[in-house]
Amino acid sequence: MKPYLDFGLFQELKDLRLFKTVRTSFDTIEWENEADLDPELLYQKSIRIE
Numbered sequence: 001m002k003p004y005l006d007f008g009l010f011q012e013l014k015d016l017r018l019f020k021t022v023r024t025s026f027d028t029i030e031w032e033n034e035a036d037l038d039p040e041l042l043y044q045k046s047i048r049i050e
Contacts, residue, residue: 009035 001019004010012033013019021032030036 004037009033 027039
């Protein structure tokens with residue numbers, strides 16, 4: 001998340017209380033402030049854990 005915290009609604013997520021409101025919604029994650037991440041971006045930026 002760190003690379004995104006300087007842009008748009010994601011700046012508000014620097015507030016730990018708000019950051020902890022994350023939840024899954026269908027195939028993505030979102031926060032109370034209506035910030036969300038595109039599922040394709042999540043997949044592209046994911047790191048395989050073995």
